[in-house]
Amino acid sequence: MAENEQNKLTVDVRTSFGKGAARKIRALGKIPAVIYGHGTEPQHVTLPGHETALIIRRANALIELDIEGKDQTVLVKDVQRDPVRQIIEHMDLVIIRRGEKVQVEIPVHVEGESAPGTVANLDTTTLLLEVPAVSIPQNIVVSIEGLEDGAQVTAGDITLPEGAVLVSEPDLLILAIYTPQEESDDTDTEATDAPAEESSDSDE
Numbered sequence: 001m002a003e004n005e006q007n008k009l010t011v012d013v014r015t016s017f018g019k020g021a022a023r024k025i026r027a028l029g030k031i032p033a034v035i036y037g038h039g040t041e042p043q044h045v046t047l048p049g050h051e052t053a054l055i056i057r058r059a060n061a062l063i064e065l066d067i068e069g070k071d072q073t074v075l076v077k078d079v080q081r082d083p084v085r086q087i088i089e090h091m092d093l094v095i096i097r098r099g100e101k102v103q104v105e106i107p108v109h110v111e112g113e114s115a116p117g118t119v120a121n122l123d124t125t126t127l128l129l130e131v132p133a134v135s136i137p138q139n140i141v142v143s144i145e146g147l148e149d150g151a152q153v154t155a156g157d158i159t160l161p162e163g164a165v166l167v168s169e170p171d172l173l174i175l176a177i178y179t180p181q182e183e184s185d186d187t188d189t190e191a192t193d194a195p196a197e198e199s200s201d202s203d204e
Helices: 019-027 049-055 186-203
Strands: 008-013 030-037 040-048 062-067 070-081 088-095 101-111 119-122 126-132 140-143 152-154 173-178
Touching: 008 049, 019 030, 019 088, 030 049, 040 049, 040 062, 049 088, 101 119
Parallel strands: 008 062, 030 088, 101 140
Antiparallel strands: 008 040, 030 040, 062 070, 070 088, 101 126, 119 173, 152 173
16 A cells, blocks of 8 residues: 555545535635445545645546545546536545455556557557556556567557456457558649640640
């Protein structure tokens, strides 16, 4: 749990609900949220806005909450933002127990350079994994170092972190290496020749 010790927040239990109450909470620089999971009744809380925004910059962030003196570990399940202003409007948090495994989408990070003259086309940006809830990887690294034209990397080819299990289909295409085709000049030649032929016909 050491990697998440810095993600500790003191939250307030929320007793007022509705759009009007949520607007007042956001006006104070705070974020309304709901905690659920493990058969418990949903619990409505208010999170400190700035500290929370910093934490959730990391995908699949775990947060240690202090709820009226009681500690509760949660996983950020969903973040709802205003589509225009991108202000966080609401968050869904799922209760996590020690030893529990969760299924989460993990971002794919590409490293290295493929063979000269080739490029990598990333077809899938996340992988669905089952991992220990207290040690969710930040990303999955895929090396393309030296890969030649036509090479492909599937989900089953990727080395997963210890304790992680692949949930996505093993044959899911992650990326492919290809050589960009040079544009042909044939079209331009035809375009310049055509007017000349038309001009010849009209002179006759």
